[in-house]
Amino acid sequence: MAFNAPFSLLVLAARLLVSSGDYIAELTSYTESVILQLALSQPGTFECVLFDMHKQHPFEVVLGDLMRSPKLGHVVKNDPTLLLICGLERFNLHKANRWEKLILLSLIIFFFLVTNAYETKIISLMSSKPSFRTIQTIEELVTSGTPTKADFKKLIQMDLSPFKGTVVNSSDKLVSMDGVSAYLATRTKSKLYLPIFYFDYNLQRNTYVILDDHLGMLIGAFLTSNHNPLQEMLEWSERAFFEGGLLNFYTAHFQLESVHAMQKFRPRTAAKLMLTIDDLLPAWLSLAVGTVASGLLFCGELLIGRCKKPLSAARRKIVGVYCEALLSCYLVARAFWAKFSSFDFIPEIFNKNRPVQRRQRTKFDEHIKM
Numbered sequence: 446m447a448f449n450a451p452f453s454l455l456v457l458a459a460r461l462l463v464s465s466g467d468y469i470a471e472l473t474s475y476t477e478s479v480i481l482q483l484a485l486s487q488p489g490t491f492e493c494v495l496f497d498m499h500k501q502h503p504f505e506v507v508l509g510d511l512m513r514s515p516k517l518g519h520v521v522k523n524d525p526t527l528l529l530i531c532g533l534e535r536f537n538l539h540k541a542n543r544w545e546k547l548i549l550l551s552l553i554i555f556f557f558l559v560t561n562a563y564e565t566k567i568i569s570l571m572s573s574k575p576s577f578r579t580i581q582t583i584e585e586l587v588t589s590g591t592p593t594k595a596d597f598k599k600l601i602q603m604d605l606s607p608f609k610g611t612v613v614n615s616s617d618k619l620v621s622m623d624g625v626s627a628y629l630a631t632r633t634k635s636k637l638y639l640p641i642f643y644f645d646y647n648l649q650r651n652t653y654v655i656l657d658d659h660l661g662m663l664i665g666a667f668l669t670s671n672h673n674p675l676q677e678m679l680e681w682s683e684r685a686f687f688e689g690g691l692l693n694f695y696t697a698h699f700q701l702e703s704v705h706a707m708q709k710f711r712p713r714t715a716a717k718l719m720l721t722i723d724d725l726l727p728a729w730l731s732l733a734v735g736t737v738a739s740g741l742l743f744c745g746e747l748l749i750g751r752c753k754k755p756l757s758a759a760r761r762k763i764v765g766v767y768c769e770a771l772l773s774c775y776l777v778a779r780a781f782w783a784k785f786s787s788f789d790f791i792p793e794i795f796n797k798n799r800p801v802q803r804r805q806r807t808k809f810d811e812h813i814k815m
Contacts, residue, residue: 583607583658586627595629603661624652631663637696641703 580586586593587609594615605612617623619630619638635655643652667683669676686692 579654581654581657583656586656587611591625591627593627593629600629605660607658622653629660632659637700641700 580589580591584607587607591611593608593612594617595612596616597614612629615626615628617628619628619634620642622628622643624643632655635653639651639653639655644650645652667679669679
């Protein structure tokens with residue numbers, strides 16, 4: 446709450462022992478009288494904070510009555526800090542002026558950032574820039590507008606209606622994808638080729654994502670001649686290989702050899718582990734804009750305060766010293782002038798159109814000339 450007085454008033458109500466209605470009314474009336482007397486006797490601005498060490502019902506009633514008292518309408522005003530921290534308000538913020546709303550909005554943003562530790566989040570975003578949201582389903586793929594490529598010659602009969610006409614014919618292979626479009630491929634080949642050819646070493650992740658949805662199922666088989674005597678032996682061998690994990694072993698071995706072969710021809714670049722000037726540029730720009738805006742606002746408040754604020758005791762003392770110095774200079778100059786001329790100095794300046802007349806010397810003039 447802001448009051449009119451040149452000093453800060455702290456009202457501490459530790460306990461209200463009496464909780465009757467008459468006592469509360471008398472205490473409220475007495476406090477209103479004290480505030481009005483201070484506001485009339487010593488005009489200015491100071492902060493008045495009312496709080497209770499032991500929150501009790503009578504104190505809250507007295508504080509509410511003071512805040513809403515019609516007698517203090519010209520004294521009590523909204524304080525943005527108390528309003529945000531303690532929830533104290535003189536009237537509804539929807540009825541406040543635009544400047545008060547602007548101050549409260551900036552304070553709300555400030556306290557929100559402070560209480561949520563957003564400085565660490567901002568630094569983490571500058572060090573590792575966020576990417577686009579990962580697409581997980583065919584519906585999200587169609588909504589994003591990403592085209593889907595497929596080789597129609599090798600494409601078996603399957604339902605492509607979920608893509609809603611976004612599938613185009615292309616002869617690109619899994620080892621030469623453009624990095625922009627989506628591709629139709631089997632899950633086995635995708636898991637085999639993506640870690641080898643489409644892995645980002647800076648972000649430590651694949652540039653392509655395998656969707657959870659599937660369009661059909663392909664069953665692997667080996668073609669043999671009819672009534673082949675080795676058919677049963679081949680079925681048993683294939684089952685043994687699958688159950689023994691030989692296929693997974695050869696898959697991992699193929700991926701490892703492919704990665705080593707690619708690293709031989711891949712240029713070595715140092716990993717980006719530290720922030721550069723380009724990464725810090727948005728933060729510096731926002732800091733500079735905020736500093737300049739706050740500085741201009743502070744200078745404007747100082748100018749407005751100097752124009753509206755009355756002279757304080759220190760300033761009145763300084764003005765009095767200056768006035769005494771000027772009066773002393775005038776008396777000394779008048780004494781020197783009276784010593785060398787018999788005419789008075791004042792009439793000659795202010796009465797130029799009137800002839801200067803000689804007047805009788807007073808005791809004051811004679812005392813100065815001596």
